[in-house]
Amino acid sequence: xxxxxxxxxxLMTLALAVQTITERVRWNGKRIxxxxxxxxxxxxxxxxxxxxxxxxxxxxxISSFDGPPIRFSSYDNGFDQLMAKIARHLPDGSPPAETVPxxxxxxxxxKSR
Numbered sequence: 099x100x101x102x103x104x105x106x107x108x109l110m111t112l113a114l115a116v117q118t119i120t121e122r123v124r125w126n127g128k129r130i131x132x133x134x135x136x137x138x139x140x141x142x143x144x145x146x147x148x149x150x151x152x153x154x155x156x157x158x159x160i161s162s163f164d165g166p167p168i169r170f171s172s173y174d175n176g177f178d179q180l181m182a183k184i185a186r187h188l189p190d191g192s193p194p195a196e197t198v199p200x201x202x203x204x205x206x207x208x209k210s211r
Contacts, residue, residue: 123170125180130160132168140168144187160184 122133131141146162153159153169158181161167170180 123168123174123180125183130168130180132170140166142168144183147184147187148189150184150188 117135120133120135120137124131127144129141129143131139133139142160142162142165146165147160148163150158150160157169157171159167159169170177174180
């Protein structure tokens with residue numbers, strides 16, 4: 099009978115294998131698209147690209163001003179080419195991703211006399 103520790107490592111290995119097989123990042127001259135573990139398709143045209151950043155997990159992400167981010171790993175095939183393409187399509191003069199608020203700015207109420 100396998101120990102709980104061995105069973106845990108087997109389950110984690112199977113989960114990583116399923117993730118590796120199902121996730122996919124593709125791009126061409128017009129758009130980038132990603133298939134998630136749950137078979138959801140996310141896509142974005144290059145002209146919609148507005149922000150890029152890195153999560154604490156090591157995953158890189160890009161997003162437009164509306165819509166969910168597209169995440170990808172630095173271990174994906176063609177990562178260097180993808181990062182070069184992202185750098186060419188990011189708009190100039192925008193603030194770094196860390197300073198962009200995730201929620202809409204809240205306006206302060208001021209009393210008028």
